[in-house]
Amino acid sequence: MSIRTLLIANRGEIAVRVIRACRELGLRAVAVYSEADAGALHSRLADAAVLIGPPPPAESYLRSDRLIEAARAAGADAVHPGYGFLAENADFAEAVRVAGLIFVGPPARAIREMGSKTRARVLMQRAGVPVVPGYHAAASADFAEAAGSIGYPVLVKAAGGGGGRGMRVVRTAADLLAALAAAAQEAASAFGDATVFLEKYIERARHVEFQVFGDAHGNVVHLFERECSIQRRHQKIIEEAPSPLLAAHPDLRTRMAEAAVAAARAVGYQNAGTIEFIVDPDTLEFYFLEMNTRLQVEHPVTEMLTGLDLVHLQLRVASGEPLPFSQADVTVRGHALECRVYAEDPANEFYPSIGPLLKVAAPAGPGLRVDCGYETGDAVSQHYDALLAKVIAAGADRLEAMARMQAALARCAVLGVATNLAFLRAVLAHPNFQSGAATTQFISTYLAGWQPPSGPPPIAALIAAAVAEYRGQAGASAQPETAANGTGAARDSDRFSPWQQADGFRIGGR
Ligand code: ADP
Numbered sequence: 001m002s003i004r005t006l007l008i009a010n011r012g013e014i015a016v017r018v019i020r021a022c023r024e025l026g027l028r029a030v031a032v033y034s035e036a037d038a039g040a041l042h043s044r045l046a047d048a049a050v051l052i053g054p055p056p057p058a059e060s061y062l063r064s065d066r067l068i069e070a071a072r073a074a075g076a077d078a079v080h081p082g083y084g085f086l087a088e089n090a091d092f093a094e095a096v097r098v099a100g101l102i103f104v105g106p107p108a109r110a111i112r113e114m115g116s117k118t119r120a121r122v123l124m125q126r127a128g129v130p131v132v133p134g135y136h137a138a139a140s141a142d143f144a145e146a147a148g149s150i151g152y153p154v155l156v157k158a159a160g161g162g163g164g165r166g167m168r169v170v171r172t173a174a175d176l177l178a179a180l181a182a183a184a185q186e187a188a189s190a191f192g193d194a195t196v197f198l199e200k201y202i203e204r205a206r207h208v209e210f211q212v213f214g215d216a217h218g219n220v221v222h223l224f225e226r227e228c229s230i231q232r233r234h235q236k237i238i239e240e241a242p243s244p245l246l247a248a249h250p251d252l253r254t255r256m257a258e259a260a261v262a263a264a265r266a267v268g269y270q271n272a273g274t275i276e277f278i279v280d281p282d283t284l285e286f287y288f289l290e291m292n293t294r295l296q297v298e299h300p301v302t303e304m305l306t307g308l309d310l311v312h313l314q315l316r317v318a319s320g321e322p323l324p325f326s327q328a329d330v331t332v333r334g335h336a337l338e339c340r341v342y343a344e345d346p347a348n349e350f351y352p353s354i355g356p357l358l359k360v361a362a363p364a365g366p367g368l369r370v371d372c373g374y375e376t377g378d379a380v381s382q383h384y385d386a387l388l389a390k391v392i393a394a395g396a397d398r399l400e401a402m403a404r405m406q407a408a409l410a411r412c413a414v415l416g417v418a419t420n421l422a423f424l425r426a427v428l429a430h431p432n433f434q435s436g437a438a439t440t441q442f443i444s445t446y447l448a449g450w451q452p453p454s455g456p457p458p459i460a461a462l463i464a465a466a467v468a469e470y471r472g473q474a475g476a477s478a479q480p481e482t483a484a485n486g487t488g489a490a491r492d493s494d495r496f497s498p499w500q501q502a503d504g505f506r507i508g509g510r
């Protein structure tokens, strides 16, 4: 491989995941960090770490110039953008290449063409890929008339949108103008582009996306689908593969896979990308939504299913190697699920929860993978995405994968910040999710008023915990009570006994 030193222009779990790939491939990994991330896990794990600026992303992780300077200074020959931040910024990809470095991602032109959702829609229509009926104004066109002919409800979307932001569902003509204005304003501040457009709002949609991969030798393959219908505010929280919907309709899978490959080919795509579709489960019509021209948050689902390492492939393809397999070689086995564990408080409208992490413990076991950006002692900052970790569970079939996931979530421990772990478990326990029929409306339909179990733990649980702790301590010094040393060992463990503590604590007391 021509890459020897890789700069990772990101933070958190994705930076950690890319550093792991560097280790496996024998590459030197260079991390970057902001002042808020001094000593963060990704900076500790890398071979070198470069400070790139103050905490706000605009002054650090979004500073193209500083990232390229850091790459040069550290002797890197390639840059991996991760996801978010500059991952889908065509100017950054170009600047990296102009600096004589390899950009681990698609050509800047492909990023640019797919970066605007309206432009992408035009391109896709030309390539014969179905798009949602919609409307984009050339200039000061009449949205009201367009919405009328599309038919309500319609969805106002931001051309430069991402992360589920800048979207408004409009059900009646009277609400259209206000929604257009609000979406345009949100889009301008979030994406620096106030352009909005209309799409028919598909009420009972399923989100099904295809992982695609291209190389510099004209090969484009798909690595099958992921279903991401479990969303909160248009943002995925649980993803899985195979899609329960496509499992029941293999012919639909074939047609969607063909459309995904055609979409990627239409922009001369290279490296990892995702073609997102929505499917109407009643008519089985599918429509192109957008292309994400980067590694996706949920890529581990595909890795578990196909046995491929997508980051290894990204690095190989970026260094000019052809894809080491053809479409016919790609097979899937079993079922995989991913849950996104966020530092957020479901009891308080999912508001981000920040602060030091007193304890982080991830379960391990057969069919389990946890991609985590933090360890005990690290801190969650207000400046960045609240994603703490991704728990990925695989099994021979969907039932086994779900059972493993439930058990894994129950064994995740995060102390210090609030998390959505209990919420994720509520989703997994719901019959509608378990049936495989859930649409993107699942959470608003079934879990809108969900509240975490509250109140102090029951007294019996406290007593059981105290006794278990005492037994554990006593067992740790495991000396048989013989006449010779028994009393000594017993006295030793007594020091840890909750019954011997003189700290004023009384079960059931103050
Ligand atoms: P995925 O489709 O991979 O699940 P998401 O839409 O959840 O991706 O976004 C992944 C990350 O990238 C999130 O942190 C999100 O906030 C961020 N992100 C996505 N699109 C943009 C964008 N256009 N500008 C800034 N950040 C974005």
Ligand code: ADP
Binding pocket: 132, 155, 161, 162, 163, 164, 165, 199, 200, 201, 202, 203, 205, 207, 231, 234, 235, 276, 278, 289, 290, 440
């Ligand atoms: P983003 O760039 O924010 O990821 P997408 O266009 O991918 O935006 O849409 C995000 C989510 O919003 C989809 O997964 C889907 O749940 C919902 N959505 C988007 N467009 C439509 C539509 N036309 N009808 C129904 N739901 C939609």
Ligand code: MG
Binding pocket: 163, 276, 289, 290
């Ligand atoms: Mg999307």
